[in-house]
Amino acid sequence: MDVFSTPAHFQPLNSLLNGDSSKPKLRNVRSSIPSSLPGPLLHAAPSKSRLSSSSPVSVASPLEPAIDVAAGEEKFDWYSQWYPVMPVCDLDKREPHAKQVLGMDVVVWWDRNENAWKVFDDMCPHRLAPLSEGRIDPSGRLQCAYHGWCFDGNGNCKLIPQSPLDGPSVHTNKRACVASYPTVVHHDMVWFWPNSDPQYRNIFDKKKPPFIPELDDPAFTKVMAIRDIPYGYDILIENLMDPAHLPYAHYGLALTKPFKEQRDREGGIPLDFTLKKLGIEGFDAELEFGYCKYQAPCILSIHADVDSGTKMVTQFSSHHNWQKLPWDNNYMFSCCYAAI
Known part of the structure; x- marks a missing residue:
C-alpha cells in the first residue's frame, strides 16, 4: 500500500x-x-x-x-x-x-x-x-x-x-x-x-x-556535541541541575580544584550553594567552584574556575524530542567552552 x-x-x-x-x-x-x-x-x-x-x-x-x-x-x-x-x-x-x-x-x-x-x-x-x-x-x-x-x-x-x-x-x-x-x-x-x-x-x-556571552568571546574555544538520550526532558533537566551527583556519577571528571572539606574519596560534602535569583524563567546560583545559570526551558550553564586561572563553561541545550527511539528519549546539545 x-x-x-x-x-x-x-x-x-x-x-x-x-x-x-x-x-x-x-x-x-x-x-x-x-x-x-x-x-x-x-x-x-x-x-x-x-x-x-x-x-x-x-x-x-x-x-x-x-x-x-x-x-x-x-x-x-x-x-x-x-x-x-x-x-x-x-x-x-x-x-x-x-x-x-x-x-x-x-x-x-x-x-x-x-x-x-x-x-x-x-x-x-x-x-x-x-x-x-x-x-x-x-x-x-x-x-x-x-x-x-x-x-x-x-x-x-x-x-x-x-x-x-x-x-x-x-x-x-x-x-x-x-x-x-x-x-x-x-x-x-x-x-x-x-x-x-x-x-x-x-x-x-x-x-x-537565551544569550550565552562565551560564544561571542574570542578567548573561549567551543566544542559542540549532540546525543540521543533514552529518557524524558524533565529527568534530564533535573539531572543537569543536580551538582551533588557529580563526584560520584562522574568521578574525577568534574573536579577542578580541591574542596574546602573532604568527606570521602569521591568528595561528597555539604554543598556551598547560594541561590541569587529564582523564578519561572530560571535561576542563578553561586557554587563553591563557580556558578550555574538555568534559562527555562532548555539552557543550563555551568561555570567552573580551575586552579590555573582558566575557566571552563559547559552549556547544555535540550528540548523535547521523541523521534528516533521507541522509548522516551531526549535530544541534547552539549556545548563545552574553555578559556585557555
Missing part, C-alpha cells in the same frame, strides 16, 4: 479548500508524549493549545500552553519560548530535514530566496504527507513529494501542478498554506518559536533566544 494512502487522510481538493467541516485529520502527536512528564503536561487537552496559523493543519498541542507554578502565581508558557532545533553545521541546505520538538513534527529547510532557514509543520495541507520527504525545487521552494505542491518561505502555496492554468487560482487559498514558524539562527543553531500566529511574526524583535 502507498505510504500516504490512509483513507482517513484523503479528501477531494474542492472540499479541502471550501469548508471547515472537512478539515484533514491531524497525525496523533499525543502518543509520543513520555510518561515521565508531569501530570499537567501529560494529560493536557489539545483543544486548549494556543498553537494556530492561517493553515488549517497546524499541529494540535500535546501540552498545555501554560502550567501553574503554584496556585495564584505566575504561569510558564511552553509555547512562548525559543527552542533550538539543530546546529547549523549539521544541516544540509540541499534537502529538508525532519525534526520533532515539543511533540511537534516540523521540517527544517533552507530558503535560498530569502537566504534563511525555515521551520514549517511537517505535513502538506493537501494529504498530510511529510514535507520532509520532499525536496527543494529548482525555484528554491519546498516541494511535497506526493503531489508536487510547492511552498515559499512564508508557507504560501505557490504551485499546484494539477491545477489548470486557466482555472481558479486554488493555490492562493489560505487553506493551501502550511504553518510557518518564526525562525532565527542564533549562536550557530537554528531556533524556532512554536506558535505561527501572525502576531508572533516579528517576535525576535521583542524576545530573543
Whole structure:
C-alpha cells in the first residue's frame, strides 16, 4: 500500500479548500508524549493549545500552553519560548530535514530566496504527507513529494501542478498554506518559536533566544556535541541541575580544584550553594567552584574556575524530542567552552 494512502487522510481538493467541516485529520502527536512528564503536561487537552496559523493543519498541542507554578502565581508558557532545533553545521541546505520538538513534527529547510532557514509543520495541507520527504525545487521552494505542491518561505502555496492554468487560482487559498514558524539562527543553531500566529511574526524583535556571552568571546574555544538520550526532558533537566551527583556519577571528571572539606574519596560534602535569583524563567546560583545559570526551558550553564586561572563553561541545550527511539528519549546539545 502507498505510504500516504490512509483513507482517513484523503479528501477531494474542492472540499479541502471550501469548508471547515472537512478539515484533514491531524497525525496523533499525543502518543509520543513520555510518561515521565508531569501530570499537567501529560494529560493536557489539545483543544486548549494556543498553537494556530492561517493553515488549517497546524499541529494540535500535546501540552498545555501554560502550567501553574503554584496556585495564584505566575504561569510558564511552553509555547512562548525559543527552542533550538539543530546546529547549523549539521544541516544540509540541499534537502529538508525532519525534526520533532515539543511533540511537534516540523521540517527544517533552507530558503535560498530569502537566504534563511525555515521551520514549517511537517505535513502538506493537501494529504498530510511529510514535507520532509520532499525536496527543494529548482525555484528554491519546498516541494511535497506526493503531489508536487510547492511552498515559499512564508508557507504560501505557490504551485499546484494539477491545477489548470486557466482555472481558479486554488493555490492562493489560505487553506493551501502550511504553518510557518518564526525562525532565527542564533549562536550557530537554528531556533524556532512554536506558535505561527501572525502576531508572533516579528517576535525576535521583542524576545530573543537565551544569550550565552562565551560564544561571542574570542578567548573561549567551543566544542559542540549532540546525543540521543533514552529518557524524558524533565529527568534530564533535573539531572543537569543536580551538582551533588557529580563526584560520584562522574568521578574525577568534574573536579577542578580541591574542596574546602573532604568527606570521602569521591568528595561528597555539604554543598556551598547560594541561590541569587529564582523564578519561572530560571535561576542563578553561586557554587563553591563557580556558578550555574538555568534559562527555562532548555539552557543550563555551568561555570567552573580551575586552579590555573582558566575557566571552563559547559552549556547544555535540550528540548523535547521523541523521534528516533521507541522509548522516551531526549535530544541534547552539549556545548563545552574553555578559556585557555
